[in-house]
Each structure stands twice: as structure tokens, then as C-alpha cells.
Amino acid sequence: xxxxxxxxxxxxxxxxxxxxxxxxxxxxxxxxxxxxxxxxxxxxxxxxxxxxxxxxxxxxxxxxxxxxxxxxxxxxxxxxxxxxxxxxxxxxxxxxxxxxxxxxxxxxxxxxxxxxxxxxxxxxxxxxxxxxxxxxxxxxxxxxxxxx
Numbered sequence: 001x002x003x004x005x006x007x008x009x010x011x012x013x014x015x016x017x018x019x020x021x022x023x024x025x026x027x028x029x030x031x032x033x034x035x036x037x038x039x040x041x042x043x044x045x046x047x048x049x050x051x052x053x054x055x056x057x058x059x060x061x062x063x064x065x066x067x068x069x070x071x072x073x074x075x076x077x078x079x080x081x082x083x084x085x086x087x088x089x090x091x092x093x094x095x096x097x098x099x100x101x102x103x104x105x106x107x108x109x110x111x112x113x114x115x116x117x118x119x120x121x122x123x124x125x126x127x128x129x130x131x132x133x134x135x136x137x138x139x140x141x142x143x144x145x146x147x148x
Contacts, residue, residue: 010119017120019067021127025091026068029134032087039073081141088137094128097121 030040046069075084098121100106109117130138 006115010115013116014119014123017123018127021094021124022066023068025094025127026066026070028091028093029070029087031090032083033072033075036076036079036083038075038079041071041073043069043071084141085138088134088141089130091134092128092130095125096128098125 027042030042033040045067097106101108101121109115109121
């Protein structure tokens with residue numbers, strides 16, 4: 001029979017991996033943009049209004065609008081559209097551990113009964129999934145560069 005630690009540990013690992021993975025997802029967007037010389041801003045615990053100074057409103061904001069907000073301020077004129085498309089799809093690299101498990105390169109945590117590993121693998125893969133906004137940039141990156 002499982003004790004409390006075996007039941008709570010996968011949940012804690014899942015939540016922690018999701019929180020860190022979401023932040024890494026957003027920061028991975030910046031890697032190609034930084035190399036291209038784009039100007040951007042990174043906001044931790046972004047608030048929708050200026051009056052969000054209490055811990056309760058900061059928690060509500062973190063749960064509803066995210067832990068990290070990345071905003072591209074400007075992109076150099078010589079930036080090719082593939083840089084924007086790469087920046088949009090790069091967080092998909094967070095799903096690489098699942099692909100390595102499927103290929104047999106990494107051990108399968110489900111087969112070994114490692115539920116903490118399963119929770120971490122599921123959360124990390126979920127964080128790597130592109131959002132609809134990411135897909136929009138992948139498919140319409142050249143139009144975004146033309147509109148600026």
C-alpha cells in the first residue's frame with residue numbers, strides 16, 4: 001500500500017514542473033530573437049492593472065495570466081522571417097524527453113513504476129506544446145514582419 005508521500009510527491013512534481021516549464025517555454029522564445037538583436041521585455045508575475053500589489057492579486061494574476069510575460073518591442077529590419085518562426089516553435093524542444101523515451105534512448109518511467117518521473121515527463125511535454133499564438137507566428141511570420 002502507498003503511503004502519503006507516494007501519493008503527494010507526483011502531484012508536487014507535476015505542479016513544480018509545470019510552473020518552471022511555463023517560464024522556460026516563454027524564455028525559449030527569446031533565444032533566436034536575442035541572437036537576431038531584437039528588443040524585448042520580460043515581466044515576472046505580470047499584472048493586468050497597476051493596483052495589483054497585494055499577494056492575493058499577484059497569485060490571481062499568476063494563475064490567470066501566467067508567471068512570465070515576454071513582449072517583443074522591436075525586431076531589426078534585416079531579420080529574416082525564419083527567425084520569428086524558429087522563435088515561435090523552439091519551445092517544442094521541451095517535448096524532446098518524451099521523444100527520447102519513445103525512441104528507447106531514455107528509460108520509460110511508466111514501465112519502471114516511477115510515478116514522479118511520469119508526472120515530470122507529462123508536465124514537461126505539456127509545457128512544450130505551442131500555443132495558438134505560437135502557431136500563428138509559425139504560419140504567418142512573414143506577414144508580421146511586413147506589418148511593422
